[in-house]
Amino acid sequence: MSIRLILVDDHAVVRSGLRMLLENEDDIVIIGEAGTAQEAVDIVMQAGPDLVVLDIGLPDLSGIEAARKLKQIDPEIAIVALTIHEDQEYFFKMLEAGAMGYVPKRAAPDELLTAIRTAARGEVYLYPSLATLLVDDYLRQDKESRRAREMNGLTEREGEVLVHLAEGATNAEIGELLEISPKTVARHRENIMRKLNLHSRTELVKYAIRKGIIEP
Structure with missing residues (x-):
């Protein structure tokens, strides 16, 4: 036909x-x-x-x-x-x-x-x-979706702080990057550790790697 x-x-x-x-x-x-x-x-x-x-x-x-x-x-x-x-x-x-x-x-x-x-x-x-563009876009969205699911109730700001902490940034460096005070960063850090039941930066880094939030 x-x-x-x-x-x-x-x-x-x-x-x-x-x-x-x-x-x-x-x-x-x-x-x-x-x-x-x-x-x-x-x-x-x-x-x-x-x-x-x-x-x-x-x-x-x-x-x-x-x-x-x-x-x-x-x-x-x-x-x-x-x-x-x-x-x-x-x-x-x-x-x-x-x-x-x-x-x-x-x-x-x-x-x-x-x-x-x-x-x-x-x-x-x-x-x-x-077609490669389509696959890349799908993978990017899938990664972002996985990251969002792994934040376990963290606020958007806490999620940003978590990423920077896991990458090794200090409170002062994070404060400068996010334009907030180091004290505010410290407060976010406390909330993150409590919500995720973590007790050290090492545990935080391991968590971020395991969940795919940062690359090892």
């Missing part, structure tokens, strides 16, 4: 190049082109394509807003973002907007074809370097 798609990019020369690439594929049929988000919306409402190859930089709406709008019209439509942007901000926002694929314009033609076919099956395709 053929994949019916539309091409959305404000540069006619880009659309022409994409058409030349995709028209050679037996399982892909191009049913329309658009240079703006509104044109894309009109085509989707009239023709009901299976998939949209969508540039992020459109003149009337951002590709992110365009993706949201297209998904509101047809929640089942697959969207593959084709863009010059490879930073995290655009990448994550497009995924949140409902894109099933994200391919930089510098990618090889085969990468785009793979993304289109993968998204058309209802699966997510991520360009390798961008």
Whole structure:
């Protein structure tokens, strides 16, 4: 069964190049082109394509807003973002907007074809370097979540003091870093030791390492 798609990019020369690439594929049929988000919306409402190859930089709406709008019209439509942007901000926002694929314009033609076919099956395709961003972000959030769970009822400030104490900083150094007095640091330290049932800095350091709060 053929994949019916539309091409959305404000540069006619880009659309022409994409058409030349995709028209050679037996399982892909191009049913329309658009240079703006509104044109894309009109085509989707009239023709009901299976998939949209969508540039992020459109003149009337951002590709992110365009993706949201297209998904509101047809929640089942697959969207593959084709863009010059490879930073995290655009990448994550497009995924949140409902894109099933994200391919930089510098990618090889085969990468785009793979993304289109993968998204058309209802699966997510991520360009390798961008997939790494996603994994790194997950690991970072997981580490932060684990750290929060291991604070055992400590306040945010006590958690900050705990990290600095475990790293070997003195009360005076911590006070300077956090812009509080050494006496306030000492009070936080007492609360930390009491809440965690610790009795020495050595125990505190061991606790922080064991719980993954600091690296050994």
